[in-house]
Amino acid sequence: MEAFTLSRIEMSGLLLSLSPHSEQRPLHILQEAWTKFHRDEVREGTSLPAFLSTDIPPILQKLIKGGAVKGLSLGEIASLGSLIEYSTLSVTAMQNWVKRDFKEYLGSPREGKKYSINQAAMLFIIDDLKAALDFESIRQLFRVLFLVPERDDDDLVEPAQLYHGYAELFEEIKTRAPMAAQAAAKPPSGNPKEFQWKSDSGIRAAMERMMKRLSHLTRPQRDAVQNMLLIAAISVQTCYFQAMARQYFNAVLFLDF
Structure with a gap:
């Protein structure tokens, strides 16, 4: 089965599209991302066999069906993270970040028992930054941008x-x-x-x-x-x-x- 791959700009657009105020639909972003690698099949009318040979994880199946997503579990975030090119995100790593390394910034789930879109984005950001920085350096950057960890309304940027x-x-x-x-x-x-x-x-x-x-x-x-x-x-x-x-x-x- 062929893996479904997303660039970071596509993944970030997908996260933003999950906001109730977004005008863009998650399905449209996923369609464009898949078509980018299958233009010949789409042009030749063989897109159905190509799509059937693509591995679609459950979280994407939910988005394709148009299901509402108010929050994401760590498993779902890891599933999305595995689709990002060059990413090495894992559930085990995220559990450590949530419970210990970045507990003050990630906190507990904010959408019932699930994590918010901003919390998911922060997990992706940590995964990217750790390629060049140690955890203490990342925390120092977060202190500059997100000020008081327990509050969201004072963040310089979401x-x-x-x-x-x-x-x-x-x-x-x-x-x-x-x-x-x-x-x-x-x-x-x-x-x-x-x-x-x-x-x-x-x-x-x-x-x-x-x-x-x-x-x-x-x-x-x-x-x-x-x-x-x-x-x-x-x-x-x-x-x-x-x-x-x-x-x-x-x-x-x-x-x-």
Whole structure:
């Protein structure tokens, strides 16, 4: 069976579509994600056999049928996480994060016995950041962005929006040279350091789109979010290189005959 794979921009869009106020339907996002890899079959009228050979996990079956999703279990979040390209998310890891490592930020389930969309997004964010940062460093970033852990109304940006923001940024980075996202810090001038994107209009535009949605923040707060987007996008790039290294390693062992 062929695996159903989602990019981070597709997964972040899927999470946002589960909001009751979203105008986008989860089914539409899933249809576009699947069609991206099966354009020939769709064009030739053989999409049905191709879809029947695709492994559809129960959580996606529920979304395809249009079932309401008010919250997600850890198992469902892990199932979604397994669909994300370059991801290594597991139920065991999430249980440790929820109960110990990031308990103050994740807390208990907020949708009955299930976790909210923002909690799911935060789990995906932790999984991405751990490719480049240790847990204490991630907690320090969370303290800057989410302020008082027990409250949601003081967050500089909702986790689901943050996830979508750096997923969008990574999509731009993917289409450019690996070092295109390098940034140079301005010399200390009494103000918080600002990152200047090198000449790449696409990456800069992706960043600016996110910043426009956060126009209510102060300049230091906007800088904090912008720096977080940069860190997260580069961490995802690290996930990609790690996945490629594992793939080549497995190929070397498998083809040794």
